[in-house]
Amino acid sequence: MGERTEILVCIKCKRGTDVTDDGERPGQRLFDELQARGLPEGLDLRAVECLQNCDSGCSVALRGGGDKWTYLYGNLHEASHLDTLIEGAALYHETSDGLIPWRTRPEHFKRNCIARIPPLEDNNG
């Protein structure tokens, strides 16, 4: 473990809905719900302005320092994916390289990985 894990939530996400610029956005609601729920030890919530995954929002990235792969997940909904997101983030946090073993990886993560970015170090796992 070592480094803390960031849950980067795109708070600008409209998820295809017709939200006015003044209205509350699904991405902001996802962030608010996660904040209200509280996170396990070692995980930090961070609001981000647009992860540019607009076609498959809401979007969240998991990042755990330079030794881990960074993962971007999409198609998240604040009403139905809070538990799986927190569970998956905790599993990610427990890994040394960011790779959650397939058999324990949440179903939503298996099917909605948008992309991943390798560790800074030469460690392509």
Added chain:
Amino acid sequence: MGERTEILVCIKCKRGTDVTDDGERPGQRLFDELQARGLPEGLDLRAVECLQNCDSGCSVALRGGGDKWTYLYGNLHEASHLDTLIEGAALYHETSDGLIPWRTRPEHFKRNCIARIPPLEDNNG
């Protein structure tokens, strides 16, 4: 500038083609063509095993250290996108935060950004 810029190429990409496991993959060809072409000062080419953007390959990520947004671009072809990719990577390298001004951003980058990951520092630009 400061830090060097990595061009992370997914060498496993099949780009929807029917490549056997022993055959040469489009992602590997993209990497080889970039390597043969040579890159401007400050840019490093790095092969990566699967960026998990398989639906929109070939894929390349641009990363420039902890102060910049990391960008992932898709739908790249080794036969037609070498110039725009190298030009775009050089423009990215010249920025302080990874944000290429819209008017100078290559057309392919405008239309094929898969996602972006924020800087490590608190800089949501």
